[in-house]
Amino acid sequence: MSESTGVIAENLHRGYSVGKKRVEVLHGINLEIQEGETIFLCGPSGAGKTTLMYILAGLERPEQGKVWVDGIDLYAQNRRQQAKIRNQRMAYVFQNYYLMPELTAMENVMMPAMISGRDMAERAKASLSRVGLDHRLDHLPAELSGGEQQRVAIARALVNSPRIIFADEPTGNLDSRNGSQVMEMLLELAREEQTTLVVVTHDEELARHSDRTLIVKDGLVAD
Numbered sequence: 001m002s003e004s005t006g007v008i009a010e011n012l013h014r015g016y017s018v019g020k021k022r023v024e025v026l027h028g029i030n031l032e033i034q035e036g037e038t039i040f041l042c043g044p045s046g047a048g049k050t051t052l053m054y055i056l057a058g059l060e061r062p063e064q065g066k067v068w069v070d071g072i073d074l075y076a077q078n079r080r081q082q083a084k085i086r087n088q089r090m091a092y093v094f095q096n097y098y099l100m101p102e103l104t105a106m107e108n109v110m111m112p113a114m115i116s117g118r119d120m121a122e123r124a125k126a127s128l129s130r131v132g133l134d135h136r137l138d139h140l141p142a143e144l145s146g147g148e149q150q151r152v153a154i155a156r157a158l159v160n161s162p163r164i165i166f167a168d169e170p171t172g173n174l175d176s177r178n179g180s181q182v183m184e185m186l187l188e189l190a191r192e193e194q195t196t197l198v199v200v201t202h203d204e205e206l207a208r209h210s211d212r213t214l215i216v217k218d219g220l221v222a223d
Contacts, residue, residue, distance in 0.1 A: 005035040005070050006196060007056055007164065012065035014051055025051050026062070027219035035070075035163070038190060038197045040207035043216035049200045050168055052216060056198065057166040058086050070163065087112060091157035091165045093186065095172035097149045099141040099156075106137040109156045120159055127155040131185060147178035154186055164196040171206065183209065 009031040015024040025048040033039050033056075041049045054060035056067055058074050067074045069089060074082065091112070099108045109127055113120030128134055131151040141149055150170060157165050170186060171179030187209050190197040199210070207213040214221050 006037070007031075007033040007198075008068040009052075009056060010066045010068075012052070012055055012062045012067070014048075014055060014060070014062050025219055026055075028065070029219070029221050031056075031214070031221055033196060033198065036194045036196055038187065038209070038211045039199070040210040040213045041198065041200045041216055041221075042202065042204050042207050042213055045202065047216045048219055049202075049216045052221075053166055053168060053198060053200050057090060057092065057164075058082050059092075088160065089163045091160065091162035093150070093153050093157050093165065093167040093170045095169040097141070097146075097153045097173075099149055099152060101141050104138050104140060105133060105144065105152045105155075108141070108152055109159050111156060112160045124155070124159055127159045128152070130158070130189065131155045145178075146174055147182060150174065150178075150182050151185065154182070154189065158189060158193065161193065162195060164198065165190060167197065167199045169200055169202070171201070171203070179206075 009029055012026050012029040014026040015022055029052060041053060043049050051060065055062050061075055069085060072085065074085065077085065105128060106124055109124040110120055113124070125134065125137065128137060131154055133148060133151055133155065136144060136148060144152065167186060171183050174182060183206055187197070201207060212223065214223060
């Protein structure tokens with residue numbers, strides 16, 4: 001696997017215990033995502049879309065199976081190594097933005113770079129400019145609309161030039177107009193940067209913009 005690029009998942013299993021009941025979510029998923037590809041994970045609520053994305057993104061360990069990212073066996077690494085891979089190769093956009101309320105838009109965008117010990121002020125400014133918020137650098141999240149907050153989150157995702165962006169229902173808290181604008185922006189920027197993009201959404205209309213749509217149902221994946 002050392003020479004492969006993109007993301008490869010092999011025989012992924014994940015379940016949860018709810019009281020005395022065992023709920024199986026993923027049932028042996030195999031999946032390959034090519035470098036630079038835009039993939040949408042769709043399916044009914046509770047099908048396992050977000051669980052699958054979190055495992056691919058290094059945020060939740062599978063009970064069985066493996067994930068390779070650019071040829072690296074992700075879950076064979078220790079926690080520090082996994083954190084380094086996530087910071088250097090991956091970025092995340094979530095439904096709830098997860099901006100630090102006490103930090104300005106500029107400071108929020110700089111967070112991934114600060115974690116890696118790099119001074120990225122100019123790149124953070126450029127990233128905010130690309131999402132149309134160069135006039136909002138010093139505003140706190142509470143001073144921004146929902147659409148603007150999600151654009152800050154996209155700028156933050158781009159600042160470290162990740163190889164892969166994982167987006168979990170990125171338009172879920174936005175109205176249809178703002179949601180469409182945010183999704184179009186995310187797709188355009190990912191393609192400009194030739195970044196792999198994996199999006200979880202329940203909205204199959206949005207998925208028509210993808211290179212490939214995968215339906216997650218009953219713990220399995222189908223094209």
